[in-house]
Amino acid sequence: MSRGGDLLRLQEIDSRVGHERVQLADVESRIAGDPELEKRRRQARRLRREQAAADADLSALEKAVDTLRLRARDLDRHLYDGSVRNPQELIGMQHDLEALRARIDAQDEQLLALMERAEAAAAADRDANAAIVDRELERADHAGEILEEAVALRASVEREERDRAELAAAIPVADLALYERLARRVPPAVVRIVAESCGGCHVPFANSEVRRIRVAAEVVQCSNCDRIVVP
Ligand SMILES: [Zn+2]
Numbered sequence: 001m002s003r004g005g006d007l008l009r010l011q012e013i014d015s016r017v018g019h020e021r022v023q024l025a026d027v028e029s030r031i032a033g034d035p036e037l038e039k040r041r042r043q044a045r046r047l048r049r050e051q052a053a054a055d056a057d058l059s060a061l062e063k064a065v066d067t068l069r070l071r072a073r074d075l076d077r078h079l080y081d082g083s084v085r086n087p088q089e090l091i092g093m094q095h096d097l098e099a100l101r102a103r104i105d106a107q108d109e110q111l112l113a114l115m116e117r118a119e120a121a122a123a124a125d126r127d128a129n130a131a132i133v134d135r136e137l138e139r140a141d142h143a144g145e146i147l148e149e150a151v152a153l154r155a156s157v158e159r160e161e162r163d164r165a166e167l168a169a170a171i172p173v174a175d176l177a178l179y180e181r182l183a184r185r186v187p188p189a190v191v192r193i194v195a196e197s198c199g200g201c202h203v204p205f206a207n208s209e210v211r212r213i214r215v216a217a218e219v220v221q222c223s224n225c226d227r228i229v230v231p
Pocket residue numbers: 198199200201202203222223224225226227
């Protein structure tokens with residue numbers, strides 16, 4: 001194979017290894033953690049706090065309403081047990097009792113609304129926990145697959161790197177240095193002739209240049225973009 005051809009093969013290996021390394025990093029981050037699972041856990045923690053707050057509000061209001069009910073019951077008893085005879089006082093007590101009952105009714109309404117809020121919060125909390133379990137099961141199902149994928153990718157990268165080392169050992173040092181420099185500066189470093197033009201910068205070649213690229217044993221570079229050109 002020509003010297004340019006060897007460099008093209010080297011470039012193909014480098015491109016595959018680069019691609020596989022990106023995939024491997026992705027698979028490894030999936031093994032280490034799961035952003036979706038973390039999101040669901042945060043959501044569940046938030047909902048649990050909301051549920052606790054709703055429960056606390058509910059029980060505080062229940063206590064307050066119970067106290068009012070006891071007061072109303074005592075007042076009611078006192079009103080009719082015959083111990084108070086003064087009509088003015090009785091009328092005053094009657095008014096107090098009515099006001100107390102109106103407050104109890106209003107708080108009962110509030111209590112209903114709070115109960116609905118607490119129930120909705122509890123349902124949301126249950127849903128959030130179920131979503132976590134779903135995701136964990138899903139991950140457990142795929143854990144083996146993901147590990148296998150990582151092992152396969154690592155093996156493939158190692159194989160490619162062995163091939164690369166073998167190939168690079170057979171390439172003249174100057175060619176390798178040129179390739180590395182161009183790969184950093186104008187990737188891809190090696191391009192093919194496309195319709196008698198440079199496959200990198202698309203500038204057309206003269207006939208003599210095309211001939212030279214086709215037959216030359218040495219590395220030929222594009223006079224415009226410096227890339228190594230192969231047939
Ligand atoms: Zn070019």
